[in-house]
Amino acid sequence: MRAFVLFVCLSVGCLAQRPQPCASPSLLTGSLSVASQNEKLMAYAKYSYDALGKRIRLREFGSYDNKTFHFDVLLLFREGVMYKINYKNQTCCKKPLSADFHPLEIPRNSSLLGQVVVGSSSGPGQGVLVNTWWGELGMKKGPAKYMSTVTEIGCIPVSTLFHTSKSGWMVTNFFNNVIGLVDPQQLIPPHFCKGAPLEERLDKDPETFFSLF
Amino acid sequence: MRAFVLFVCLSVGCLAQRPQPCASPSLLTGSLSVASQNEKLMAYAKYSYDALGKRIRLREFGSYDNKTFHFDVLLLFREGVMYKINYKNQTCCKKPLSADFHPLEIPRNSSLLGQVVVGSSSGPGQGVLVNTWWGELGMKKGPAKYMSTVTEIGCIPVSTLFHTSKSGWMVTNFFNNVIGLVDPQQLIPPHFCKGAPLEERLDKDPETFFSLF
Numbered sequence: 359m360r361a362f363v364l365f366v367c368l369s370v371g372c373l374a375q376r377p378q379p380c381a382s383p384s385l386l387t388g389s390l391s392v393a394s395q396n397e398k399l400m401a402y403a404k405y406s407y408d409a410l411g412k413r414i415r416l417r418e419f420g421s422y423d424n425k426t427f428h429f430d431v432l433l434l435f436r437e438g439v440m441y442k443i444n445y446k447n448q449t450c451c452k453k454p455l456s457a458d459f460h461p462l463e464i465p466r467n468s469s470l471l472g473q474v475v476v477g478s479s480s481g482p483g484q485g486v487l488v489n490t491w492w493g494e495l496g497m498k499k500g501p502a503k504y505m506s507t508v509t510e511i512g513c514i515p516v517s518t519l520f521h522t523s524k525s526g527w528m529v530t531n532f533f534n535n536v537i538g539l540v541d542p543q544q545l546i547p548p549h550f551c552k553g554a555p556l557e558e559r560l561d562k563d564p565e566t567f568f569s570l571f
Numbered sequence: 572m573r574a575f576v577l578f579v580c581l582s583v584g585c586l587a588q589r590p591q592p593c594a595s596p597s598l599l600t601g602s603l604s605v606a607s608q609n610e611k612l613m614a615y616a617k618y619s620y621d622a623l624g625k626r627i628r629l630r631e632f633g634s635y636d637n638k639t640f641h642f643d644v645l646l647l648f649r650e651g652v653m654y655k656i657n658y659k660n661q662t663c664c665k666k667p668l669s670a671d672f673h674p675l676e677i678p679r680n681s682s683l684l685g686q687v688v689v690g691s692s693s694g695p696g697q698g699v700l701v702n703t704w705w706g707e708l709g710m711k712k713g714p715a716k717y718m719s720t721v722t723e724i725g726c727i728p729v730s731t732l733f734h735t736s737k738s739g740w741m742v743t744n745f746f747n748n749v750i751g752l753v754d755p756q757q758l759i760p761p762h763f764c765k766g767a768p769l770e771e772r773l774d775k776d777p778e779t780f781f782s783l784f
Contacts, residue, residue: 480750483724511696537693
């Protein structure tokens with residue numbers, strides 16, 4: 359009997375050792391780059407992320423179809439509004455946001471692809487242990503595969519590959535992440551947004567996080 | 572005068588703080604994955620690397636044009652020979668190797684693209700500091716751009732993007748690297764390679780490291 363209990367305890371212990379899908383810290387600040395397989399889209403963004411208040415700020419520049427673009431958006435999912443901010447002209451464009459807030463996390467039904475060390479484990483500061491997960495999402499436009507890499511310690515996002523049959527792979531790399539909000543004010547609409555009228559949505563598709571890119 | 576000396580010392584100190592092109596450790600063992608932009612090539616390899624003896628062992632499997640392949644090669648650059656090894660059939664194919672040995676390093680004339688933290692610097696074990704370099708190589712078939720990322724501490728390879736106008740991007744990701752040779756015997760031809768005759772090269776192009784993939 360004692361051996362059986364020991365066996366069960368060890369089994370549970372071993373299972374617990376296996377990486378589990380995880381949620382990233384609720385407050386994050388950092389940078390990300392986005393690139394599409396067809397080289398149409400290349401973008402770089404600074405982000406502030408607040409999963410508690412369901413708020414995201416993205417200040418992004420990049421190129422799409424060889425045309426450069428720049429935008430600065432604040433997404434307030436709880437209120438269902440999105441601000442397109444132009445600091446230079448001190449103008450603000452307020453739009454409805456119907457998308458759901460997707461927290462930075464590994465979905466529960468993801469499968470572990472593997473655990474590797476990026477860099478080396480031979481010396482301190484030479485590497486980081488990461489887990490890579492994959493799965494499928496049922497999207498309106500058809501199924502999409504994803505592959506997400508996060509750090510083993512802290513569940514910090516490292517990279518996400520998103521594949522749709524239409525547009526191929528889209529790679530997002532996260533870097534310079536810090537836990538917490540470096541500037542909480544980034545998640546509050548600036549003063550010149552105060553009187554901005556809620557514009558009607560002209561496009562039929564809802565504005566989702568991914569359609570921003 | 573004293574202020575001037577202080578200024579010079581500080582300047583030199585600051586310059587020294589800037590990341591410098593570096594050479595990776597002479598002995599490395601690890602894994603790598605290779606993928607081409609057009610999705611034609613996907614491969615995974617375990618490698619042993621000895622820059623002192625100019626020897627590389629690659630045990631690789633993957634797919635090219637939707638056909639899977641597997642190969643196991645030992646490259647002895649100093650002797651100018653390459654062994655294609657088949658353990659299952661205990662056969663060995665010895666070929667001339669005319670390519671130069673390219674150590675894993677950041678070329679001196681590379682430009683620093685940036686320094687970032689992969690993961691987070693907010694807690695121990697959550698991230699690693701890396702430097703990304705880029706440059707151009709004059710290849711026979713035309714210029715090729717590269718972008719190489721190595722860890723700040725230890726100069727451990729993390730990833731390399733290689734771009735030619737013909738084949739687009741080719742991405743190599745290194746992982747599970749350890750400093751040293753896990754199994755030095757991997758870099759010695761197995762016993763059944765002893766009597767293998769040196770085959771003549773049928774293809775006109777020299778066998779380079781990159782043409783292996």
